[in-house]
Amino acid sequence: MEAVDDASLVRSLEAIVGPRGLLRHRSELAVYTADGLPGYRKFPSLAVFPASRAQLIDVVLALAEHDAPFVPRGAGTGLSGGALADGVVLVGLNRLRRILSLDPDNAIAVVEPGVVNAALSRAAAPFGLYYAPDPSSQAACTIGGNVAENAGGPHCLKYGVTLNHVLGVTAVLSDGEIVTLGPGASGAEPAGYDLLGAFVGSEGCFGVALDVTVKLTRSPQAVRTLLADFLSMDDAARATSAIIASGILPAALEMMDGPTIRAVEASIFAAGYPADADAVLLAEVDGLAAGLDADAGTIERICLAHGARTVRIASGPADRARLWQGRKKAFGAMGRVSSHLVVQDAVIPRTQLPSVLAQIREIAARHRVTVCNVFHAGDGNLHPNIGYNAYDADESARVERAMREIMRVCIDAGGTITGEHGVGLDKLRYMDMIFSPPSLAAQCRLREVFDPARRLNPGKVVPIHSCREWTRRPS
Amino acid sequence: MTAPGEAWAPETVAAVQDAVREAVSTRTPMRIAGGGSWLDAGWPVARDARLVRLDGLRGITQYTPGDLTLTARAGTPLRDIAEATAAEGQWLALDPFAAADDGGSIGATIATASAGPLAHALGLPRDTALGMEVVTGDGEVVRAGGRVVKNVAGYDLTRLMTGAWGTLGVITEVSLRLRARPEVDRTLALAHAGPAESAADAAAAVHRAAMAPLAAELLNPALAARLGVTATGSSVLLLRLGGNAERVDSEQLEAGTLADTAVIDADVWRALRQCERSYPGAAVVRWSQLPSLVANTWRHAVQHCAEIPDALIHASLGRGVVRAIIPAAGAAALARVLRAAERTSGSRMFDGQRIAERLPAPLWSAEPAPTAGDRLSRRVRLAFDPWHVLNPGVLGEGAHDIGDHHDRRGS
Secondary structure, three states, X not given: OHHHHOHHHHHHHHHHHOHHHEEOOHHHHHHHOOOXXXXXXXXXXXXXXXXXXXXXXXXXXXXXXXOOOEEEEOOOXXXXXXXXOOOOEEEEOOXXXXXXXXEOOOOEXXXXXXXXXXXXXXXXXXXXXXXXOOOOOOXXXXXXXXXXXXXXXXXXXXXXXXXXXXXXXXXXXXXXXXXXXXXXXXXXXXXXXXXHHHHOOOOOOOOEEEEEEEEOEEOOOEEEEEEEEEOOHHHHHHHHHHHHHOOOOOOEEEEEEHHHHHHHHOOOOOOOOOOOOOEEEEEEEEEOOOOHHHHHHHHHHHHHHOOXXXXXXXXXXXXXXXXXXXXXXXXXHHOOOOOEEEXXXXXXXXXXXXXXXXXXXXHHHHOXXXXXXXXXXXXXXXXXXXXXXXXXXXXXXXXXXXXXXXXXXXXXXXXXXXXXXXXXXXXXXXXXXXXXXXXXXXXXXXXXXXXXXXXXXXXXXXXXXHHHHOOOOOO | OOOOOOOEOXXXXXXXXXXXXXXXXXXXXXXXXXXXXXXXXXXXXXXXXXXXXXXXXXOEEEEEXXXXXXXXXXXXXXXHHHHHHHOOOEEXXXXXXXXXXXXXXXXXXXXXXXXXXXXXXXXXXXXXXXXEEEEEXXXXXXXXXXXXXXXXXXXXXXXXXXXXXXXXXXXXXXXXEOEEOOOEEEEEEEEEOOOHHHHHHHHOHHHHOOOOOOEEEEEOHHHHHHOOOOOOOOEEEEEEEEEOHHHHHHHHHXXXXXXXXXEXXXXXXXXXXXXXXHOOOOEEEEEEOOHHHHHHHHHHHXXXXXXXXXXEEEEEOOOOEEEXXXXXXXXXXXXXXXXXXXXXXXXXXXXXXXXEEEOOHHHHOOOOOOOOOXXXXXXXXXXXXXXXXXXXXXXXXXXXXXXXXXXXXXO
């Protein structure tokens, strides 16, 4: 809590943002002690909310002058504890929410970091355009946060993740220097070091985006959405593998297991999923109208051949929206079931789905925890979530053990620890399981190019012990 | 220990590591080579550099077709990957221009971020590389990314290394995303009768049409004639259509509404990618800006090359890239082109970027370095290649920068 006592910093920040742009009292800061992942609670020393680009730059400069570590934060919907400030300054970016330009002819937009993902798509809709990456939190999450996390979403299977849609970032580094990364609105192909590629997904440790230039995507001519339900999750997993192998690239291919289906159907987000199913697959194809029904027909046949009980095709936009709402609000629906939720985000090779899902089931039974699987099956990006009561020490310990075992199984299958949520605080303990000390040290080296003093989002992404070694270099 | 001056030819990662450590301890610059396709691209590397041949570090180390991913050692020729994946109805959608008879290596393709016609719809190397193993300039073996198609674990060294031309590390292994081959794969040639300058305006109609080709390349009359796809001396638009039969038929009908259309052999794509190799000493210059402005970029390039006889020009519509292949005989005219400022042409300003891919050695010195000059890039270089032994000079960093490096390291 030392920064709160730093009266000089508080005076500097207040002079920039005014008294209403600064929160200092514990009761006010309580709102900012968590992100979308329950289970962590960290108090920032204070929270500052610049209202303009100029104010943001001045805030960063003031923090630099005071040598104060800080954490940038968008909407706080992240699922890795990445935007938590533990006794340091939190810089909220949600007031920087102007769309600076939207160029429909060239299908690009330049936005401030606090622009909400869905708001950008709404603004682009009159021109037949949208912003393709669609994290489930898109109604609230910000483009700046998406860039920090390299956010994904169901439709990234076909359209790619945030990285594939960002043309440029203007960022202020922790020392106040302003840098332009990537080609930006000129659209020239990147040449030289791909510093933009390195920045996207750097979890707020490299710099703070002042503006982001993104590509917009032309709305598809036609869309078909299918719901297939299975009495065995194993069958659904095999159907997934078969669809991917068929050569059709669905826009999205999502799976939900029985416990998830029942949580959704019992909630206000009920989507009409068969409540007795062991798994449902939600598949979508889009693009040119010609040939689309044939692709949808192929997916239907594959599902039926792999044991689907029924396959139905959404009758129209309203039906499609309802099917999707159940999927996108599934995490929310789990809130009815338990007070806390551990969210995992491992990615495995797609052929490993049946085997890994079976092992997860076995681990859950052994530790007496309930796993809800809701995930991007087409990418092999699992979200095995466990609802629990964090105030029950025994249950919490069992959940922790189960999660660690699940992560081990995913890594042993050739996978990784996070596909779209980021490492943040929550996955930090798994980094040693997939990266060797020299590999982690190399990551530290890259971070220190951008933020030599490691003042930006301290204590996240790479375990701190990994960063000490590399400065000891041969000479 | 290898004799001084002899090329290193490591066949294992450990041997690459030994070579880098030796280079560091003797302060010997390394010239990293895969299949040798791109050795005359980029700025010349220091004369006293010692060659590191990676063509012995080859082989596919992991390929599970159902995962649509593949891992190969850096020296593996693209040809080997193409053969292995074709047997499973899949492909690696990286088909770089100028790779020597597909003997170009996967490591160099990623290191140079080289792409080809399929990038129109299927992405660049930065979109295709999932992970890699590299030996950094201090001799450490570093793994980045992974083998799965979605991965945000840690800072993204894979993107950093892709397109870094080996100056941040020697890539020893790469994991890649594959694609299923389309059920139907059909190539069309659309003739454009008007003047070459306006050909891209017509081609831009493809963007608005009900089609989504895998590749769309516009050829100027000289290139179209060279590839044998025009009988009338016209510009030609090549389209590669892929998907199920119903879709491809529909796209072909749509193409027919734009121009005279002929179905041609898919081998034209290989011929296009290889054609610059039949001009030893040819220069290649490329212009790039937003794909929606490709007609403007095309006009700009065509006007710039107006005085160069036999300039072969093509535009990758979806990438917004226009490339001009200039046979050695045009070198003098090329020097004038390079000196001419990028200025207004046609109705609007060209606001993009010009990059020299290949130049005759004497012309490099006049070319402004497009890269590695900014403060961050220089710090990245220092962090990953502190002794400046990895391909020094290939990104156009001058003697001053190199001296600066050495001073700062106190070596």
